[in-house]
Amino acid sequence: MQYLPNLFFALALLIGLGFFAMNIRKLYRNIKLGKDINRKDKKSERLKNMMMIALGQSKMVKRPLSGFLHIIVYLGFIIINIEVLEIIIDGLFGTHRVFKGYLGNGFYGFLIGTFEILAALVFVAIVIFWFRRNISNIKRFLSKEMKGWPKTDANNILYFEMILMTLFVVMNASDTPFQQAGVGNPISRFFVPLFDGFSTESLHIIERSAWWSHILGILIFLNYLFYSKHLHILLAFPNTYFANLELKGKFNNLESVTKEVKLMMDPEADPYATPAEGVEETVPEKFGASDVADLNWVQLLNAYTCTECGRCTSACPANLTGKELSPRKIMMDTRDRLEEVGRNLDANKGVFIDDGKQLLNDYISPEELWACTSCNACVEECPVNIDPLSIITDMRRYLVMEESAAPQELNMMMTNVENNGAPWQFNQQDRLNWVNEE
Amino acid sequence: MNVPTMADMIAQEKQPEVLFWVGAAGSYDERAKKISRAFVKILHQAKVDFAVLGTEESSTGDTAKRAGNEFLFQMQAMMNIEILNGYNVKKIVTCDPHSFNTLKNEYPSLGGNYEVYHHTQFIQNLISEGRLKINDTILKGKKITFHDPCYLGRANEEYESPRNLIRRLGVNLKEMKRNKSSALCCGAGGAQMFKDAEKGTKEINVLRTEDALETKPDIIATGCPYCNTMMTDGVKFKEKEAEVLVKDIAELIAEANQL
Numbered sequence: 111m112q113y114l115p116n117l118f119f120a121l122a123l124l125i126g127l128g129f130f131a132m133n134i135r136k137l138y139r140n141i142k143l144g145k146d147i148n149r150k151d152k153k154s155e156r157l158k159n160m161m162m163i164a165l166g167q168s169k170m171v172k173r174p175l176s177g178f179l180h181i182i183v184y185l186g187f188i189i190i191n192i193e194v195l196e197i198i199i200d201g202l203f204g205t206h207r208v209f210k211g212y213l214g215n216g217f218y219g220f221l222i223g224t225f226e227i228l229a230a231l232v233f234v235a236i237v238i239f240w241f242r243r244n245i246s247n248i249k250r251f252l253s254k255e256m257k258g259w260p261k262t263d264a265n266n267i268l269y270f271e272m273i274l275m276t277l278f279v280v281m282n283a284s285d286t287p288f289q290q291a292g293v294g295n296p297i298s299r300f301f302v303p304l305f306d307g308f309s310t311e312s313l314h315i316i317e318r319s320a321w322w323s324h325i326l327g328i329l330i331f332l333n334y335l336f337y338s339k340h341l342h343i344l345l346a347f348p349n350t351y352f353a354n355l356e357l358k359g360k361f362n363n364l365e366s367v368t369k370e371v372k373l374m375m376d377p378e379a380d381p382y383a384t385p386a387e388g389v390e391e392t393v394p395e396k397f398g399a400s401d402v403a404d405l406n407w408v409q410l411l412n413a414y415t416c417t418e419c420g421r422c423t424s425a426c427p428a429n430l431t432g433k434e435l436s437p438r439k440i441m442m443d444t445r446d447r448l449e450e451v452g453r454n455l456d457a458n459k460g461v462f463i464d465d466g467k468q469l470l471n472d473y474i475s476p477e478e479l480w481a482c483t484s485c486n487a488c489v490e491e492c493p494v495n496i497d498p499l500s501i502i503t504d505m506r507r508y509l510v511m512e513e514s515a516a517p518q519e520l521n522m523m524m525t526n527v528e529n530n531g532a533p534w535q536f537n538q539q540d541r542l543n544w545v546n547e548e
Numbered sequence: 549m550n551v552p553t554m555a556d557m558i559a560q561e562k563q564p565e566v567l568f569w570v571g572a573a574g575s576y577d578e579r580a581k582k583i584s585r586a587f588v589k590i591l592h593q594a595k596v597d598f599a600v601l602g603t604e605e606s607s608t609g610d611t612a613k614r615a616g617n618e619f620l621f622q623m624q625a626m627m628n629i630e631i632l633n634g635y636n637v638k639k640i641v642t643c644d645p646h647s648f649n650t651l652k653n654e655y656p657s658l659g660g661n662y663e664v665y666h667h668t669q670f671i672q673n674l675i676s677e678g679r680l681k682i683n684d685t686i687l688k689g690k691k692i693t694f695h696d697p698c699y700l701g702r703a704n705e706e707y708e709s710p711r712n713l714i715r716r717l718g719v720n721l722k723e724m725k726r727n728k729s730s731a732l733c734c735g736a737g738g739a740q741m742f743k744d745a746e747k748g749t750k751e752i753n754v755l756r757t758e759d760a761l762e763t764k765p766d767i768i769a770t771g772c773p774y775c776n777t778m779m780t781d782g783v784k785f786k787e788k789e790a791e792v793l794v795k796d797i798a799e800l801i802a803e804a805n806q807l
Contacts, residue, residue: 359703360653364618368658371622398616427733427756432749481746484614484738485698490729506616519743520615527620531606532572533742542602544574544581545551545588 112204119201119325126329133336137414140452144407149352159495160351169493173421176242179235183271186232187343190225190278197325207288219293226282226297229275236275240268250420253429255439260339260418267340270331274324281320284313342417346494349415352408353495358486361503366395367511398507401468402448405504412496413445422488422498428481435481437488437498443473444501470505479505480517551588553602554635564599566670567637569651571644572607573773579780580773583643586802587667593807594680598641604631610650615739622658625650629660639663641670643798645699645772646737652704666700668709668771668797675716684718686804692719693763695756695779696731697772710771713797717804722763732756734770734778741774757782761792768794 149156162168167184171177196209210218243251243264251261282288282298289295289302305313335341373379399405422437423429429436447469454462470476482502489497509515516524523533531538557564568591573580591598609624632640640662642648652664665673674680692714700706707728714721726732735745735752745751757779760768768783770776773796780794795803 357653357704359649359699361613363622363654363657367618367622371619371626375623375626397618425730425732427735427752428746428748430732431745431752431755433746435746477746480743481748482738483698483733483735483740483752485733486702487698487730487733490702503614503616507618508616510616511619516615516617517743520739523739523742524612524615524617524620527607527609527612527624531624532576533607533611534572534576536576538606539603541570541575541605542551542553542600544570544576544584545549547581548549548585 116204129333140448141407141410143403144405144410147406147408152355155355156351160347164346164350179238182231182235186228189228193225215293222294223296229278230297233275236268236271250424255442263338274327277320277324281324284317286313339418342415345415349411350495358489397511399504400470400508402451409501410448413441415494416441416496421491425487425491427483433481435478440498440501447473552599554599557599565597566639566641568598568600569640569642569647570600571642571647574643583773583796583798587643587798589802589807594674608647608650610646611739625655625658641665641667643667645697649699649703668713672709672712682716682801683804688718690719690766692767692769693722693724693760693765694769695775697775698733698737700771701731702729710797714769724759724763726759734775736774736778753778753782754785757786769797771797
C-alpha cells in the first residue's frame, strides 16, 4: 500500500507523456501532408537563426513592452522546469526534495529562491497580459478572427499559468521543514502566515495537494498544447530553423511551370510526341494551392507555430485600411483546415475521404487574397519567421493559373503584358519615346 | 538627349559599362518618364557609358508574378534573358525596385545572372568612386522625408543608399514613424497598381501619405515610380500639392546639380 502514490504518479506520468507523444505523432503526420521542400541546406545559418530568434527572442523585443514581458514568462517557463525534474524524481521514488541532499542547503535554497522570484515575476507578467487581452483596447487582440475560441484559448493559457505559479508558491509555503530551513523562500515566506494555526496534518495535506495539483496541472497543460495556439513554445524552434533564408523579395519560380514554358519556347519541341521509353507519363502538376496538401510542409509547420499574436496583421497595409485580409487569419485558417483534414484521416483509417471542402473559399476568400500588396510587412514582423505571404502567393497562383479567376483589371493587365510587353496598353515600338519628350 | 540602345552599341562594336533597364513605368508613365530622364542626366554627368534595350525591352514579368501568373512571368523572363544574354549584359541598373528585385533575385534560376543595381545604389557607387559629386547648396535646408519602397527595403534590405544620397543634398532628413523595415507600403505592390482596392475604410496611399505629412516635409522623396504615383495621389487627396512635392531621388540630384 505504501507504494500506491508512486504507482499512481508513474501511471499519471505515463498517460500524460503517452498522450502527448501520440498527439505529436499526429502533428508530424499532418505537417508531412505538405509538399516537400528542401530545407536541409545551410545548417549553421539555420542553427544561428534558431538560436537568435527562438532561443534569443531577438524579434520579440522589437515591441519593447510585450517583448520584455514575454521574455519573463519564457525564462520562467524554461528555468522553473528544472524544478519539474525534481518533482518527477520525488514522485517516482517517494523522496521529498531529493536535490536538496545532493546540492546542499545553500545552493538548493538559491535555486528554489530563484524559481520563486521568477514565478512571482511570471505571475505579474501574466496578469498584465490578461489586462492587455481583456481590458485594454489593443486593436490586434480585437480583430474578427479573435472572437470565440481564439480568445478563450488565450485566456485559458493565462489562467493555467496563473494557477501553476500559485500552486508552486503554495506548495513551498505549506512545506513546514522547507520554511524552517529558511533558505530559498523569498516569496513563499510571505504566504506562510496564511496557514497560521493550521495543524501539522492539515498543512501536510495542503502541501501534498498543491504538489499533486502542480504536477498534474503541468501534464494537463502539456497535453492542452496540441489543441491550442500555445504550441509555439515547442514549434518556434523548428520553425525558425526551417524558415526561408533568402531575401524576402525573392519568390520561388515554379519548376513545373519552367518545364512547360521551355517546351513552349522550344521550336524543336513536339507537343504531341509520345514520351520516350522508360519515362513515366505523369499527370500534369496542379499549379498553386487551393488546399493544405498543395502547400509545402514548412508552410504547414508555420500554421501550427502561429500563436496568433497578430503583429503581422497590425502591420499589414490592407488590414490597417479596413480590408478583409489579415495575415494572421491566413495562418489560422490554414491550421484549422489542416486540423480538419487530420480529423478526417483519423476517422477514416488514414485515408482522406473528400469532404467537399478546401482551404480556398471555405476558409480563405479570394477577396482576402487579392487585397495583399506583397509588401512583406507581415513576414518582417513575425517574431518566429512565419511567412503568410508565401501562402497568399500560392493561392493566387491557383486562382490565376487553374481557375483563370483574377480580377478583371488584372486580366487586362496580363493581356497587355502578353501582347505588348507592358502592363499598360502601349505599343512596344514606343518604348523609347520618353527620351525626346522634354 | 543621347540614349544609345544596345543594338546601336553592338553595331559600333562597343560594349557599354552598364545597361539601364528603364521598365514599363519609366518608359510609358508620364510622371515616371521624368525620373528616367533625370537619371540619364546623372549618368551623362558622371560620364557613364550606358545603353538601353529600347524597343527590345519588355516587362520583367514582376506584376504578372505577384498576381499569380507564373506562366506569363516565366515567359517574359525567358524572353528577356535571351535578349540580355545575347547582348552579353553583365551589369544592370534600374530606377524601378520591382524590376530590380525580379532581375536580381528571380532571373538567376532561369538562366539570367547579372549584377543588378537600384539607381540609388549605383549613384552611391559613382560618388564613392569619385565620378560624381552632389551639390549641397541648391536644396539646402529643405525638409525631406523618405518613403522606403517595399521591394528595395524589406524585400532587399537596402535602406542606406537612398538615405546617404539624401543627406548629401544638404537637406534636413526627417524619418516617418514607420520607416525602414517597418515602413508602410504605398499600396501599389503585388499588382495592386493595376486594380482598384478591395472594399475597406481607407486607401493605403492616403494612410502612407498621412505618415509622410506628419513630418511636415517640403518634399517626399521616393525611389520607385509606383510609390511616386501613389504618394503624389495621396498628397493631392490631402490637398497639399501646393506645399509638398513628391520627387524621386534621381530628380532631386539632377535638380541639385542643375542638370
